[in-house]
Amino acid sequence: MTPASSTTSPARPRRRTLADRGFDSVTLLLVPAALFVIVVFVYPFLFGLFLSFVPKEGGLFGNYIRFFSDPYMYGTIWLTLRLALPVTLLNIALSVPIAMQVRHLRRQRLLTTILVLPITLGTVLVAEGLLNYLGPQGWLNRTMILIGLIDRPIRLIQNYWGVFISLVITGFPFTFLLTLSMISGIDPALEQAAATLGARARNRFWHIVLPLIIPGLAVTFCLAFVDAFSVFPSAVLLGAPAGETRVISFAAAQAAFEQYDYSYASAIAMIMAVVQFGFVGAVLAVRGLFYKGPAGGGKG
Amino acid sequence: MAIASAGFRELRLDRMSRNFGAHNALKEISLTVQRGEFIALLGPSGCGKSTALNCLAGLLSLSDGAIWLDDRRIDTLKSEERGFGMVFQNYALFPHMDVRRNVGFGLRMHGISTAETARRVDEALNVVRLGSQQAKLPGQLSGGQQQRVAIARAIAVEPPLVLMDEPLSNLDAKLRLEMRAEIRRIHRLLGSATIYVTHDQDEALSLADRIVVLRDGEVRQIGTPQELYRRPINADVAEFMGFRNAFSGQVVRREGAEVEVDCGFAGPVRGQSVDVAGMGPVTITIRPADLTPATDGPFNAEVTGMEYRGEAYFGTATGPAGQELFFRTEMPLSVGEAVRLGAPADRTLVYPKGSGQ
Numbered sequence: 001m002t003p004a005s006s007t008t009s010p011a012r013p014r015r016r017t018l019a020d021r022g023f024d025s026v027t028l029l030l031v032p033a034a035l036f037v038i039v040v041f042v043y044p045f046l047f048g049l050f051l052s053f054v055p056k057e058g059g060l061f062g063n064y065i066r067f068f069s070d071p072y073m074y075g076t077i078w079l080t081l082r083l084a085l086p087v088t089l090l091n092i093a094l095s096v097p098i099a100m101q102v103r104h105l106r107r108q109r110l111l112t113t114i115l116v117l118p119i120t121l122g123t124v125l126v127a128e129g130l131l132n133y134l135g136p137q138g139w140l141n142r143t144m145i146l147i148g149l150i151d152r153p154i155r156l157i158q159n160y161w162g163v164f165i166s167l168v169i170t171g172f173p174f175t176f177l178l179t180l181s182m183i184s185g186i187d188p189a190l191e192q193a194a195a196t197l198g199a200r201a202r203n204r205f206w207h208i209v210l211p212l213i214i215p216g217l218a219v220t221f222c223l224a225f226v227d228a229f230s231v232f233p234s235a236v237l238l239g240a241p242a243g244e245t246r247v248i249s250f251a252a253a254q255a256a257f258e259q260y261d262y263s264y265a266s267a268i269a270m271i272m273a274v275v276q277f278g279f280v281g282a283v284l285a286v287r288g289l290f291y292k293g294p295a296g297g298g299k300g
Numbered sequence: 301m302a303i304a305s306a307g308f309r310e311l312r313l314d315r316m317s318r319n320f321g322a323h324n325a326l327k328e329i330s331l332t333v334q335r336g337e338f339i340a341l342l343g344p345s346g347c348g349k350s351t352a353l354n355c356l357a358g359l360l361s362l363s364d365g366a367i368w369l370d371d372r373r374i375d376t377l378k379s380e381e382r383g384f385g386m387v388f389q390n391y392a393l394f395p396h397m398d399v400r401r402n403v404g405f406g407l408r409m410h411g412i413s414t415a416e417t418a419r420r421v422d423e424a425l426n427v428v429r430l431g432s433q434q435a436k437l438p439g440q441l442s443g444g445q446q447q448r449v450a451i452a453r454a455i456a457v458e459p460p461l462v463l464m465d466e467p468l469s470n471l472d473a474k475l476r477l478e479m480r481a482e483i484r485r486i487h488r489l490l491g492s493a494t495i496y497v498t499h500d501q502d503e504a505l506s507l508a509d510r511i512v513v514l515r516d517g518e519v520r521q522i523g524t525p526q527e528l529y530r531r532p533i534n535a536d537v538a539e540f541m542g543f544r545n546a547f548s549g550q551v552v553r554r555e556g557a558e559v560e561v562d563c564g565f566a567g568p569v570r571g572q573s574v575d576v577a578g579m580g581p582v583t584i585t586i587r588p589a590d591l592t593p594a595t596d597g598p599f600n601a602e603v604t605g606m607e608y609r610g611e612a613y614f615g616t617a618t619g620p621a622g623q624e625l626f627f628r629t630e631m632p633l634s635v636g637e638a639v640r641l642g643a644p645a646d647r648t649l650v651y652p653k654g655s656g657q
Contacts, residue, residue: 189392195379197406291396
């Protein structure tokens with residue numbers, strides 16, 4: 001009860017209006033977004049979840065039992081992880097040192113533009129391009145033969161490495177731009193202070209820069225990992241979708257569009273989501289152990 | 301107290317210069333600093349004082365000249381090899397380390413044993429009187445406490461030279477006065493040399509043994525606070541040292557060091573000559589506090605403003621040729637009133653016109 005209401009009508013407490021509780025006409029602006037999320041995300045997800053529990057044959061968990069009793073199917077989890085984890089880690093490992101150098105560069109915008117290009121091109125176009133570039137008659141092999149590095153074309157497509165390279169190319173700009181903005185956000189005075197205290201470049205990185213960007217790197221890892229884990233076009237176009245790059249999304253697509261078993265495909269998609277959640281959850285839990293405040297040097 | 305600065309005799313800046321492209325931020329700064337001295341680099345913003353400090357710290361390289369610590373040339377050394385302590389304007393505390401780890405950082409980087417580090421961190425925290433806050437992160441401390449941590453961190457490595465870049469500019473007025481006394485106390489305790497950058501003449505006067513006035517990247521005057529306050533070497537420095545009244549005029553009579561100057565007011569102004577030769581054009585300068593209403597004063601003007609400052613009123617006025625006057629008065633005057641102002645001849649400094657340009 002508010003003091004104002006007790007003076008005007010002591011007998012009856014004033015009704016709390018919607019506005020008091022944070023609802024007003026502006027709140028209505030949320031409706032389109034909420035509707036969109038419900039229609040395009042929540043409903044399909046719940047529908048898929050439901051669908052995965054009504055298999056063509058077998059009980060409630062029929063699809064899941066089927067998936068985990070077939071090595072050809074559950075093996076896709078490993079095959080996908082084998083691609084997604086190293087690619088994500090490599091991208092982050094490349095982004096950090098390059099961003100450390102680039103942050104002082106004057107032509108940062110030009111570089112940013114060049115790096116954003118692969119993102120805008122999309123995975124399919126990049127995969128098509130790489131198919132030519134990395135192929136046995138492609139520039140890369142021909143150049144390497146020309147300068148005598150190799151005497152026979154090496155196989156870079158229709159296998160693990162083709163997909164690996166394309167994932168690095170499409171994933172790197174994303175991790176790099178995130179990393180660059182994190183590193184640029186660190187007050188340069190912190191590193192200068194560390195230098196005056198006797199820290200060499202290496203120590204400045206390990207003791208100052210890295211601890212401050214670890215939480216951001218964890219989030220970057222999650223986003224990049226989820227992206228790489230759901231790889232589909234490049235695995236099909238550049239890889240060996242029947243063999244070593246038979247990724248889990250490909251298995252789901254096969255179930256849905258070759259066997260027309262939507263229920264089984266939904267179950268595979270759910271398993272895929274659980275694996276992703278597992279990794280993201282674990283990484284975010286570790287992130288919680290680090291300092292996450294602003295990377296500034298003081299109140300000023 | 302066992303914490304003390306590493307020994308050296310003198311630090312010598314030899315024509316230290318720094319250019320940014322075509323802009324000369326520092327022009328041949330030469331200065332010798334003795335061990336134990338407190339030097340203030342004083343100047344308006346953009347005068348090059350922070351550039352000078354960064355050059356000393358090794359954060360900027362020199363374009364020309366050299367820095368010597370006794371017989372060792374140090375301007376070619378990297379920041380981490382010089383071993384100077386620096387206190388940054390925004391403190392630059394490591395936000396992810398608690399107070400103890402911040403203060404001990406330099407010691408760890410120098411490979412000092414854990415036990416010795418712990419002992420010296422304790423000492424440094426004692427010196428800045430911050431023993432009870434050691435487990436906190438910088439973000440949990442007040443501005444004054446952060447300032448103390450920054451000082452403790454800089455002195456824990458027992459540097460021969462402590463560099464401070466406007467360390468008090470982010471603090472409120474009361475805390476600033478307190479920390480001023482603290483900095484002076486810590487300086488005496490360490491016996492190191494301190495170079496302190498500031499734009500605040502009060503701070504420089506109260507802290508420093510010697511003040512270096514910088515303007516446009518050049519040294520304008522080096523002197524004790526007393527010398528600078530009483531007798532700035534030229535009109536430029538005088539203006540910066542609080543001589544707000546500045547009028548151009550012509551010498552009409554000389555009598556030893558005393559000259560009479562016609563400034564276009566009611567009467568000739570008598571003042572002390574500072575290197576005025578002959579009868580040429582001059583600039584006379586007077587502090588507002590020394591210019592007061594006097595019935596026989598040489599300055600006739602019209603009051604344009606009045607401001608109460610507790611111990612007295614400070615007013616502004618306009619002279620016959622549009623000159624701006626700043627004066628002090630015990631009794632308030634009303635705006636538009638005509639007033640005669642005068643200053644003691646020994647508080648009126650007369651410089652050759654164009655000196656210090």
